Amino acid sequence: MTYKTNRIVKEMALTTFLLGSLNLNIGMSMKSTTKYEPLTIKNPISEVYNTEVENRLKEMEENYNKQNNKIPVSSEELELLTQMIYLEAGICSLEEKIAVGYTAINRFKTENEKSLGDVLMKPLQYSCFNNLDKNEIIKKRDIAKKEDNSRWNECEDIAKKISYGEYIDPTNGATHYYNPGIIKKPKWKMNSLEKIGKINTKNGESEHIFFREKLSESNLGG
Secondary structure (H helix, E strand, C coil): CCHHHHHHHHHHHHHHHHHHHHHHHHHHHHHHHCCCCCCCCCCHHHHHHHHHHHHHHHHHHHHHHHHCCCCCCCHHHHHHHHHHHHHHHCCCCHHHHHHHHHHHHHHHHHCCCCCHHHHHHCCCCCHHHCCCCHHHHHHHHHHHHHHCHHHHHHHHHHHHHHHCCCCCCCCCCCCEEECCCCCCCCCCCHHHEEEEECCEECCEECCCEEEEECCCHHHHCC
């Protein structure tokens, strides 16, 4: 092999080596910037554990809500509670509005109703809803929002804070009330109720007289 041939062979070998190194570096660079999706492996034990954790968290939330007087309320039920407070005690003091609103919450806790809406719409319970169908209730609601918006907003704020447990019940458990300035005597079975009386407000005594369900012997431990 001549000197010239030998030189050509060496140059070709060097070129091949350099090209190989370049390809290797490019490949490594591409690998380093490539994003791969994480491999997901279903683990039945993990799924069961997560379900148990979710159930436990839900149970803890329910217990917390009970301890803090918070109850589950839908947007429609919140509207109904707002409307009840507005129509039954809209011109009364803040404390009296809260007291009237709490009667629905207390009934929900003591009666076997599935929801707050069932409590509010139960026949012959709240006079503001008596003999009204759903369309008439919505119509009255829309009128109140339009013509007396500030008072409606106040009642809505009270309804929210009552359902969230942010306001304390000033009646300590009232489920019934009536305004002696409007009716002389309600048509209730008074022997099943305990009289609380009027509550104190910043404006003096409340207009409404409040009552609560008497504790049964089982509740008293007898």
